[in-house]
Amino acid sequence: MNILVLGSGGREHALANALKSKNNHVYIYPGNAGIFTDSDIMKTSIEKMNESEVLEFVKSENIELVVIGPENLLADGYADFLRSHGVRVFGPSKEAARLESSKIFSKELMKKWNIPTADFHIAETYEEAVEFINSDTFSLDEGIVLKADGLAAGKGVVVTFSKDEALSTAYDFMKNENISVKTNRLLIEKCLKGKELSAFALCDGQNFFYLGTACDYKRLKDGDEGPNTGGMGCYTPRQWPGQDVENKIKSQVIDPILKALTELGHPFIGTLFCGLMIKNDEVNVIEFNVRFGDPETQTILPLIDGDLSEILYLAATGSLKSLKSEFKLKDLFSVHLVKSSEGYPSIDGTKMNLENTILGSIEPDEFNKLFYAGVKEKDNKLVNSGGRVFGITALAKTLEEARESAYQNLGKVTFEGEHYRTDIAKV
Ligand code: AMP
Ligand code: GLY
Secondary structure, three states, X not given: XXXXXXXXXXXXXXXXXXXXXXXXEEEEEEOOOOHHHOOOEEOXXXXXXXXXXXXXXXXXXXXXXXXEOXXXXXXXXXXXHHHHOOOOXXXXXXXXXXXXXXXXXXXXXXXXXXXXXXXXXXXXXXXXHHXXXXXXXXOHHHOEEEXXXXXXXXXXXXXXXXHHHHHXXXXXXXXXXXXXXXXXXXXXEEOOOOEEEEEEEEEEEOOEEEEEEEEEOOEEEHHHEEEEOOOOEEEOOOOOXXXXXXXXXXXXXXXXXHHHHHHOOOOEEEEEEEEEEEEOOEEEEEEEEOXXXXXXXXXXHHHEEOOHHHHHHHHHOOOHHHOOOOOEEOOOEXXXXXXXXXXXXXXXXXXXXXXXXOEOOOOOOOOEEEEEOOEEEEOOEEEEOOOEEEEEEEXXXXXXXXHHHHHHHHOOOEOOOOEOOOOOOOO
């Protein structure tokens, strides 16, 4: 099969790596210079990310499946455009992608379908937000969460226990011209307690294949200190939260949300990423994303025992029920570690210490992987060009072994100013 992956990060590297095989030709656009050190992953002739260029390439190279990585392309309607030209796409329509691109749409749908989630209030104006916060309807002692409605690159959520901070955040999100986050409607939620978990399902509109769970470390520094990042590491917990809770995730969350979107006339084709809070074996949804997670993808996909291209193709064509091949996850633990550039996650990228040569590499095999993200080529060498630079995944029979071998490999690839956490998967 000829496959095109859209996107440029570690997630897309992991996707291309899992899709390549002797039967598949895998192209990636835009990709990055690190990904293209793998001679099995091919560059395209696309020069600019726009729908018509992508379509032209798909037609000229007989691409049979397009896999869309990032949420912004989904929210921009790339899946709709390509499907309207007869292309098979793994990724939801613009309307189905509202599950991620509008937090208010998502919460209202959860409420309608009784999907467990934190109590919430929608403030339609800044004045109403101030009034609601001041009313103490949601106790600040228990914590409240303020969310901008649209995509905000991880900057649109603030959890707070202070009324002053709640009020100033409402101002920043709704009124402050100097802040990149803007929203007309503010979502105010009660704070959920418990342990966070992400669950993933590959969906064909009606049916899904449950891919399992992962725990992501969002904070920059050890001990969950420092600013929020895209994710500094991740592992598959396996024994936790257990079969009963995973059954609840399927029956109380994934099943009803797929039905809800079908009823709306926007069946969900793609990866459903459920951000969950687990407490006393009860499941609550924090949010839905409509794509593979980064770095959860780099953690989970190396565990796949089977042909990922087959299952994504069946999902894209609404025929997951006819999945014949034995497709499962290996009976192993997976740990993924990220190295980031000095200065990450600065809002102004120029403050990062970039363009340092990346030295060393690992011998990738079935159990050990290196996935490149913020990397480019300079003077025939790979240099860091973004926040998260690369990640290492290791699989092993125990979490401790996976962790140890991931850290060993992480030490083999270095660059000036590198940063990484030392406590990933230390549970
Ligand atoms: P989101 O962008 O919705 O994933 O929110 C980012 C992070 O904020 C989540 O990963 C949680 O750690 C936290 N968060 C969001 N909503 C809640 C909530 N209702 N209760 C507790 N934490 C939350
Ligand atoms: N790792 C979190 C995300 O992909 O949104």
